Amino acid sequence: MKHLLCFVTILSLGFVEFVSGQSVWTPDIKWINPGFAEDTVLRSPPVFRKTFRVLKPVKSATLYISAHGVYEGMLNGRRIGDAFFAPGWTSYDTRLQYQQYELGDLIKKQNDLRITVGEGWYRGVFGGLMEKDNYGHDAGIICRIDIRYKDGSADTIISDTSWQSSTGPIRHSDIYGGETYDANIQPDHWYGVRTGNYSTAILVPAIGQAVRKHETFKPVKVWTTPAGDQVIDFGQNLAGWVQCRLHGNTNDTVVLQHAEMLDKAGNFYTGNLREAKATDTYILKKGTAVYEPHFTWHGFRYVKVSGVKVQPADFTAVALYTDITPAGTFSCSDTMLNKLQHNITWSLKGNFLDIPTDCPQRSERLGWTGDAQVFFRTAAFNFDVSSFYEKWLQDLKADQRDNGSVPAIIPNIYRNLQPPRRHGVAGWGDAATIVPWNSYLVYGDTAILHKQYESMKAWVDYIQANSKNDYWSANGYGDWLAPGDSTSLPYIDQCFWAYSTQLVVHAAQVLGQTADQAKYGDMLQRVKDAFMKAYIHPDGSTMPNTQTSYVLALEFDLLPDSLRKPAAARLAALIKANNNHLATGFLGTPFLLHALSNNGYTGVAYDVLQQDTYPSWLYPVRMGATTIWEKWNAILPDSTVQATSYNHYSYGAVGDWLYRTVAGIDAAQPGYRHIRIAPQPGGGITWVRASYNCPYGKIVSNWKKEGDKLQMEVEIPTGTTATVIIPGKAPVEIKEGRYTFEGVYQPSGGG
Numbered sequence: 001m002k003h004l005l006c007f008v009t010i011l012s013l014g015f016v017e018f019v020s021g022q023s024v025w026t027p028d029i030k031w032i033n034p035g036f037a038e039d040t041v042l043r044s045p046p047v048f049r050k051t052f053r054v055l056k057p058v059k060s061a062t063l064y065i066s067a068h069g070v071y072e073g074m075l076n077g078r079r080i081g082d083a084f085f086a087p088g089w090t091s092y093d094t095r096l097q098y099q100q101y102e103l104g105d106l107i108k109k110q111n112d113l114r115i116t117v118g119e120g121w122y123r124g125v126f127g128g129l130m131e132k133d134n135y136g137h138d139a140g141i142i143c144r145i146d147i148r149y150k151d152g153s154a155d156t157i158i159s160d161t162s163w164q165s166s167t168g169p170i171r172h173s174d175i176y177g178g179e180t181y182d183a184n185i186q187p188d189h190w191y192g193v194r195t196g197n198y199s200t201a202i203l204v205p206a207i208g209q210a211v212r213k214h215e216t217f218k219p220v221k222v223w224t225t226p227a228g229d230q231v232i233d234f235g236q237n238l239a240g241w242v243q244c245r246l247h248g249n250t251n252d253t254v255v256l257q258h259a260e261m262l263d264k265a266g267n268f269y270t271g272n273l274r275e276a277k278a279t280d281t282y283i284l285k286k287g288t289a290v291y292e293p294h295f296t297w298h299g300f301r302y303v304k305v306s307g308v309k310v311q312p313a314d315f316t317a318v319a320l321y322t323d324i325t326p327a328g329t330f331s332c333s334d335t336m337l338n339k340l341q342h343n344i345t346w347s348l349k350g351n352f353l354d355i356p357t358d359c360p361q362r363s364e365r366l367g368w369t370g371d372a373q374v375f376f377r378t379a380a381f382n383f384d385v386s387s388f389y390e391k392w393l394q395d396l397k398a399d400q401r402d403n404g405s406v407p408a409i410i411p412n413i414y415r416n417l418q419p420p421r422r423h424g425v426a427g428w429g430d431a432a433t434i435v436p437w438n439s440y441l442v443y444g445d446t447a448i449l450h451k452q453y454e455s456m457k458a459w460v461d462y463i464q465a466n467s468k469n470d471y472w473s474a475n476g477y478g479d480w481l482a483p484g485d486s487t488s489l490p491y492i493d494q495c496f497w498a499y500s501t502q503l504v505v506h507a508a509q510v511l512g513q514t515a516d517q518a519k520y521g522d523m524l525q526r527v528k529d530a531f532m533k534a535y536i537h538p539d540g541s542t543m544p545n546t547q548t549s550y551v552l553a554l555e556f557d558l559l560p561d562s563l564r565k566p567a568a569a570r571l572a573a574l575i576k577a578n579n580n581h582l583a584t585g586f587l588g589t590p591f592l593l594h595a596l597s598n599n600g601y602t603g604v605a606y607d608v609l610q611q612d613t614y615p616s617w618l619y620p621v622r623m624g625a626t627t628i629w630e631k632w633n634a635i636l637p638d639s640t641v642q643a644t645s646y647n648h649y650s651y652g653a654v655g656d657w658l659y660r661t662v663a664g665i666d667a668a669q670p671g672y673r674h675i676r677i678a679p680q681p682g683g684g685i686t687w688v689r690a691s692y693n694c695p696y697g698k699i700v701s702n703w704k705k706e707g708d709k710l711q712m713e714v715e716i717p718t719g720t721t722a723t724v725i726i727p728g729k730a731p732v733e734i735k736e737g738r739y740t741f742e743g744v745y746q747p748s749g750g751g
């Protein structure tokens with residue numbers, strides 16, 4: 001059943017889909033809006049209804065549907081499909097997705113089809129400005145059902161003026177605020193509908209997977225806090241909602257509030273949620289029923305319940321995220337690193353809800369471009385994110401400004417603000433080049449480069465147009481939230497200009513665009529020369545003199561060979577002087593350990609990785625984190641809780657180093673046609689087990705220390721070859737299959 005009903009993914013081919021030679025969205029199919037006057041405060045989600053009879057045996061019935069808002073369809077009282085928050089969030093002015101469902105045995109002789117439309121991103125209060133109607137004022141749907149009968153004939157049901165509208169038990173629902181549900185209310189009066197004059201040309205088949213329900217958690221503790229609140233701890237910070245079985249009398253009211261943290265005194269803490277009320281309210285009808293929200297989600301671990309005494313068995317936390325396929329596993333002898341890996345994957349799950357978001361709990365949940373790019377490689381090791389990012393990149397391209405500048409958030413909910421909100425920011429706008437290029441490296445598919453090539457070029461052209469004498473200096477977020485000395489903005493700007501230009505040169509080469517290759521090659525040289533002149537001393541020291549300044553210079557290949565060694569030594573010295581602790585923010589952190597291990601300082605990299613005092617990756621782990629924090633010290637050492645996000649994947653970008661260096665799995669050729677297996681043991685770790693499902697199949701890299709020997713187990717899939725770098729031995733070339741090797745266990749250098 002689940003099978004039949006599941007949301008069918010259609011790959012976007014960049015043109016309109018056709019049914020029997022016709023566009024899905026023929027002119028007779030109308031957008032419909034409610035035919036009643038809306039309660040302007042509650043804005044209860046409208047329910048659209050169509051009844052129809054089916055007189056002959058049905059072979060298939062296919063529903064195509066989209067909405068202004070987020071929809072849930074019920075046919076004869078049963079839910080259509082298992083997707084949530086459809087049609088998803090895209091740049092709604094130019095791209096609005098529709099989904100396709102096989103209705104299977106939901107269809108009967110006499111049918112009652114109801115589509116409820118929540119506020120969603122389209123019209124709900126959303127964004128830091130807490131504005132509503134960001135894309136439009138009216139909730140609406142457009143749909144068609146193609147019914148094919150066993151006798152070969154066919155019928156089509158379409159959205160038009162024959163539909164009815166009303167409101168139902170969902171009295172109010174918005175993403176930040178939560179949902180109010182009154183079980184005593186059912187639509188009792190049906191109104192007509194208005195037709196809306198909206199374009200159907202922007203309707204595109206959905207790309208990638210839908211948001212679905214995933215892991216569930218039962219309460220690990222239910223207690224009364226010092227402030228007297230009844231609170232449930234689900235043991236894991238997640239994005240989703242609570243499903244509860246409630247028993248009561250008519251009009252009994254049960255309220256669930258959500259939070260990620262308890263404060264120092266052990267009280268329920270919502271101080272980091274900004275404007276998000278994150279509250280679900282159920283008004284019961286007599287008896288027992290199971291309740292859950294429909295059009296909201298919360299980032300939470302703790303739930304405060306009032307109105308009922310909690311029976312733990314009746315409450316379940318449900319994680320909701322895009323149904324991406326798991327791709328990798330990583331575990332090792334260091335249990336703290338395993339917890340870090342757990343936290344990375346849970347921050348991924350918490351922030352891959354239709355778009356890559358910064359955080360799932362406060363009144364933000366936006367597609368910050370910087371966060372999305374720094375985390376790409378880590379995300380790709382853990383899940384197959386190809387179509388997830390492909391969808392988002394189409395929105396990046398759609399929202400890119402005419403002058404090539406890239407907004408700091410995608411989809412750009414602030415697009416109509418004057419003056420325009422932050423855009424053209426180094427490290428954020430560069431998502432335009434970094435994500436497509438890395439997607440190509442990981443998945444080996446040139447299609448992503450073809451699709452994004454103009455956008456990639458437009459971004460560096462924008463920088464060029466806004467530069468002076470080959471220097472770029474713009475407003476930005478810098479090395480956001482770095483705990484150390486800040487790295488100056490112009491330095492960061494210049495580094496990212498060079499990096500993005502380099503990626504455009506690479507893309508031009510892959511796509512055979514030789515003129516562009518030369519043109520952007522020239523640009524790159526000028527940017528690098530200018531960089532050397534202004535920011536690098538002859539002894540290899542950088543101005544400014546921060547961990548991030550060295551990390552970017554090294555990893556973006558901005559230094560001549562002769563200066564790499566001294567620069568790496570200075571980076572290592574800065575780390576030593578910082579008591580072997582990192583001092584990097586959002587932009588330096590993803591590359592920090594690579595800059596060390598690529599330049600002979602793997603030992604230092606392990607030292608930094610395994611610190612458990614602030615600032616470090618394992619400090620939050622030691623403080624009990626179950627996800628990655630936005631700030632290195634979200635909880636202060638004295639247990640003071642800061643008003644920040646406790647589910648922000650950006651610093652989880654270190655996951656890439658766990659796979660690529662600790663386990664040593666890397667693509668030697670785009671798409672892993674040729675693989676490099678080169679673990680760099682260290683950090684006192686005695687065994688590692690890692691796997692990654694590349695486009696060809698499963699790669700395994702396991703190693704364990706046995707005395708002074710290193711035992712390696714390597715597996716690579718059919719159709720691939722690999723170079724295996726065995727510590728202490730000569731490299732070996734292998735073909736598909738499973739192998740064991742014995743190397744020498746050498747503690748990593750430079751520590």
Ligand code: BGC
Nearest residue numbers: 358359364368370371477480
């Ligand atoms: C977000 C970040 C984002 C940043 C821009 C914050 O509010 O949560 O993750 O990248 O703004 O500096």
